[in-house]
Each structure stands twice: as C-alpha cells, then as structure tokens.
Amino acid sequence: MHPTDFTLRGAAEALSEGAISAVELTRAHLDAIEALNPRLNAYVTVAADQALDQARASDERRARGEAGPLEGLPLGIKDLFCTKGLRTTAGSRILGNFVPPYESTVSANLLRDGAVFLGKLNLDEFAMGSSNTSSAFGPVENPWSRRNHPDTRLVPGGSSGGSAAAVAARLALGATATDTGGSIRQPAAFCGIAGIKPTYGRCSRYGIVAFASSLDQAGPVARTVEDCALLLRSMSGFDPKDSTSADMPVPDFAAACGRSMKGLRIGVPKEYRLEGMPHEIEALWQQGLEWLREAGAETVEISLPHTKYALPTYYIVAPAEASSNLARYDGVRYGLRVEERDGDLKDLYERTRAEGFGAEVKRRIMIGTYVLSHGYYDAYYLKAQKVRALIKRDFDEAFGRVDAIVTPATPSAAFGMHEKTDDPVTMYLNDVFTVTANLAGLPGLAVPAGLDAQGLPLGLQVIGRAFDEETVFAVGAALERAADFTALPSVRAGA
Numbered sequence: 001m002h003p004t005d006f007t008l009r010g011a012a013e014a015l016s017e018g019a020i021s022a023v024e025l026t027r028a029h030l031d032a033i034e035a036l037n038p039r040l041n042a043y044v045t046v047a048a049d050q051a052l053d054q055a056r057a058s059d060e061r062r063a064r065g066e067a068g069p070l071e072g073l074p075l076g077i078k079d080l081f082c083t084k085g086l087r088t089t090a091g092s093r094i095l096g097n098f099v100p101p102y103e104s105t106v107s108a109n110l111l112r113d114g115a116v117f118l119g120k121l122n123l124d125e126f127a128m129g130s131s132n133t134s135s136a137f138g139p140v141e142n143p144w145s146r147r148n149h150p151d152t153r154l155v156p157g158g159s160s161g162g163s164a165a166a167v168a169a170r171l172a173l174g175a176t177a178t179d180t181g182g183s184i185r186q187p188a189a190f191c192g193i194a195g196i197k198p199t200y201g202r203c204s205r206y207g208i209v210a211f212a213s214s215l216d217q218a219g220p221v222a223r224t225v226e227d228c229a230l231l232l233r234s235m236s237g238f239d240p241k242d243s244t245s246a247d248m249p250v251p252d253f254a255a256a257c258g259r260s261m262k263g264l265r266i267g268v269p270k271e272y273r274l275e276g277m278p279h280e281i282e283a284l285w286q287q288g289l290e291w292l293r294e295a296g297a298e299t300v301e302i303s304l305p306h307t308k309y310a311l312p313t314y315y316i317v318a319p320a321e322a323s324s325n326l327a328r329y330d331g332v333r334y335g336l337r338v339e340e341r342d343g344d345l346k347d348l349y350e351r352t353r354a355e356g357f358g359a360e361v362k363r364r365i366m367i368g369t370y371v372l373s374h375g376y377y378d379a380y381y382l383k384a385q386k387v388r389a390l391i392k393r394d395f396d397e398a399f400g401r402v403d404a405i406v407t408p409a410t411p412s413a414a415f416g417m418h419e420k421t422d423d424p425v426t427m428y429l430n431d432v433f434t435v436t437a438n439l440a441g442l443p444g445l446a447v448p449a450g451l452d453a454q455g456l457p458l459g460l461q462v463i464g465r466a467f468d469e470e471t472v473f474a475v476g477a478a479l480e481r482a483a484d485f486t487a488l489p490s491v492r493a494g495a
C-alpha cells in the first residue's frame with residue numbers, strides 16, 4: 001500500500017506500531033504534491049521544509065512517549081486560516097504577501113495535537129464561490145473525470161476546492177476547510193470525500209479570514225467519516241478569543257460513528273425535492289433512506305416550508321457581512337498597497353481595492369453595501385434577518401419530531417470549468433441544499449454515497465440538531481458503511 005493511501009486512523013495506527021515514521025509519511029505526501037500539484041493546483045503554498053521539521057519533532061515526541069491524538073499526521077490547511085510565519089492569502093491578490101504574526105486557534109489546536117502541516121490550500125477568493133475558479137492563484141482541478149469525456153477539466157467545488165481536491169488525490173490525509181454556505185460539503189461531495197460543517201460556535205473563528213461572521217464555520221474534510229470525527233475533535237473547543245465560541249464539552253465524535261440506527265427517526269424534507277433535479281440525485285437520496293431503514297431507522301416525511309427563501313436570504317446576509325468585514329483591506333494595514341496619486345488617501349484606498357479584489361468579491365461588496373444602505377436596510381437586510389429566523393424555526397419544529405435530516409448534498413455532480421461560470425446566479429444555485437444549515441447554525445455532513453452515469457461522485461447530506469454532531473456522525477457512518485464507496489479519482493498519488 002502506498003503511504004498516501006492511509007486513512008487518518010490507519011496512519012495513526014501504523015505510526016504507533018512503528019511501521020512508518022512521521023518523516024516517511026510526510027515525505028511521501030510532499031513527493032505526491034510535487035508530482036501532481038502542478039496539474040491540480042490544490043496547494044497555493046507548499047511548506048516542505050517546515051513540514052519535515054515538524055515531522056522530525058513529531059517522531060522525537062513519539063520516541064519520548066509524548067504522542068498526541070494526531071501525532072505525525074500530515075494535513076493541508078485551507079489558506080483562509082492564519083498560520084504564524086507562513087503566508088496566508090485567502091486566495092486574494094490583496095493578501096498575496098501577508099505573513100500572519102499569529103496562528104488561528106483551529107490550526108493551533110491541530111499543532112498542539114501533533115499534526116504536521118504540508119502547506120496552504122487553494123480556495124475561491126475570500127471563500128466566495130462554489131467552483132474554486134475565483135482564486136487569484138488560478139483554478140483548482142477536480143481529480144475526478146467524466147467517463148465519456150475524460151479530457152473535460154472539472155471543478156472541485158468551492159470554496160474549499162483545494163482542500164477537497166488535495167484529500168481526494170491523496171496529497172494530504174485530511175484538511176481544514178470552512179463553510180459559510182456550503183463550502184465544506186459541496187466540494188467534499190464533488191470530490192468523493194467526507195466533510196462536516198459543525199454547529200456554529202463549535203470551532204473558534206479566531207484567526208480565520210472573515211467572510212460572513214454569523215455564518216462562517218471551520219470544519220474538516222477527509223476520506224472517511226471517522227477521519228472527519230478525529231479531526232473535528234481536535235479542531236473544536238471553547239476559545240475566549242472568539243466571542244461566538246461555544247463553551248460546550250467536546251465529545252468523542254469518533255466513538256459516535258459506531259452507534260446503531262435502531263429507533264432513530266430520519267426526516268425527509270419534501271421541499272428539497274427540486275423541479276428539474278437530475279433523476280440520479282433523487283434515486284441516490286431514496287437509496288440512502290432505504291439503507292437507513294435497513295439499518296433500523298425510521299424515515300419520516302417533514303416540511304421545512306421556508307426553504308425556498310434560503311438562497312435569497314443567504315445572498316443578502318452573506319454579502320452584507322462580507323462588505324463590512326472586507327472594509328479593513330485598505331492598503332494601509334494589510335497586504336497589497338497601490339500608491340496614491342497626489343497624496344490623496346481616498347485614491348490609495350480605491351486603487352488598492354480595485355487592483356486587489358477580483359470580480360466576484362467586488363460584486364459581493366457592491367450587493368452588501370447596497371442592502372445595508374439607508375433606505376434599503378429595512379427592505380432587504382432586516383427582512384432577510386426575519387426570514388432567517390423563520391428558517392431556523394422550521395428546523396426547531398422538525399427536530400421535535402426527528403433526530404436527523406437526510407438530503408442530497410448538491411443538486412448536481414461536479415461540472416466543467418467553463419460550464420456555469422459566466423452566470424453568477426446559476427452558480428449560486430449550487431448551495432441550495434447547504435445554505436439552510438448555515439442560516440440556522442446547524443451541523444451538516446456530506447458523505448460520498450454513489451456515482452452518476454459519468455462515474456462522478458455524488459454525496460448525501462446529514463443535518464443534525466445544534467451541538468448534536470454525534471448523531472450526525474452516526475447517521476453519516478451508517479450511510480458510508482451501506483454505500484461502501486470504493487471508487488477512486490483518476491488523478492491520485494500512488495496510482
């Protein structure tokens with residue numbers, strides 16, 4: 001077996017048995033990155049020397065009997081997490097030369113537990129997108145391809161496209177990601193891997209470049225549900241540096257993966273049956289529900305009546321918060337600075353922002369400032385906040401009757417790099433099944449469950465009650481066992 005083919009759990013065992021060292025495991029991944037990253041463009045920055053130093057230190061800790069829960073495991077970090085002394089770009093020209101003087105809490109937690117960082121992973125600029133085509137560092141390619149058109153380059157999804165592509169192609173055992181409207185679950189589904197957006201407040205946002213603060217959540221992507229559980233446990237926990245961080249105990253998520261489905265009630269929201277949705281998606285959904293019934297669960301039709309307002313609500317709230325968060329990039333304090341003409345400070349701001357931001361980010365800033373402006377605030381922003389409350393209430397009522405909700409993860413499989421990309425509204429439809437969990441603050445997990453007719457992965461989504469990731473992991477692991485998803489992407493290390 002090639003060392004890059006290990007699951008996190010498998011690699012942890014091999015390391016503890018002495019079958020492989022952290023240095024060997026890290027080298028195997030760095031070699032794979034060197035061979036495949038020129039094509040996939042999943043990593044923006046490869047931290048080879050630092051990774052090998054960390055791996056050596058990890059082997060020494062293990063020799064001293066001080067191994068942490070993730071000791072010696074090579075991971076990729078989405079380039080939205082600040083890493084001390086290692087360039088952090090958010091996929092933007094405006095932060096292209098930014099080297100943070102501090103570490104995000106989530107990445108610090110992973111380092112505390114012994115992880116090795118291979119480098120920083122590509123993403124849509126400021127995490128705005130569903131295709132990883134808006135990065136200032138170029139698009140990421142999906143390692144999967146269509147059976148009948150193997151030469152069509154496909155998107156990995158976004159915004160965490162680099163994270164999902166790297167993990168699917170075996171350029172990391174797991175990775176961090178963030179999800180504001182679907183950016184963990186949609187790329188995980190497009191790349192045939194698992195990913196969870198935990199409950200809002202579960203992971204600290206400290207040191208994560210802000211997009212929409214009331215929606216942003218960090219979470220892991222990995223090749224198995226259990227691996228996501230292992231990573232999430234390390235990433236989670238109360239942090240006084242984030243005022244929205246939840247002071248809640250962090251359970252042993254991996255232990256929950258083995259729980260029985262007996263007696264569990266699974267909600268099936270009728271509003272997620274979209275007109276014009278490909279038949280394969282509907283068929284996979286029904287198959288997933290059948291698997292859960294066979295495992296002993298009961299499926300119950302439920303209604304989430306405000307679902308149809310979720311996408312428009314998201315595309316008011318998210319740009320509003322983004323326009324405010326991104327006001328800090330003015331050429332004075334961070335990153336890019338384009339010098340002003342005639343000592344005019346406003347000119348400095350304008351030129352820096354005009355050159356530093358890409359088209360999608362500018363579009364969001366304009367929408368956001370518009371919906372927040374005097375005279376429109378009540379009609380758009382305030383109204384969206386009220387609808388958001390109704391969407392949350394739908395879930396509260398549903399969770400009085402069911403323990404988890406299962407839906408498709410995305411309305412389609414991965415699409416071509418030049419399909420959908422010219423029309424922003426078509427692009428926004430990618431998130432139709434995922435934004436609801438962000439608006440309501442709930443945990444949502446994507447799990448690979450089957451292939452479409454072109455041989456591309458399709459995922460199912462499990463949504464749970466706030467802070468009940470354990471049930472989400474249990475249902476996800478049950479789906480994973482039944483689906484027995486063993487297909488592999490055509491571009492991968494060791495192939």
Ligand code: GLN
Pocket residue numbers: 127128129130158159178179180181182183184211318431
């Ligand atoms: N695709 C959505 C957007 O463009 C969600 C992005 C995300 O979750 N970061 O806003």
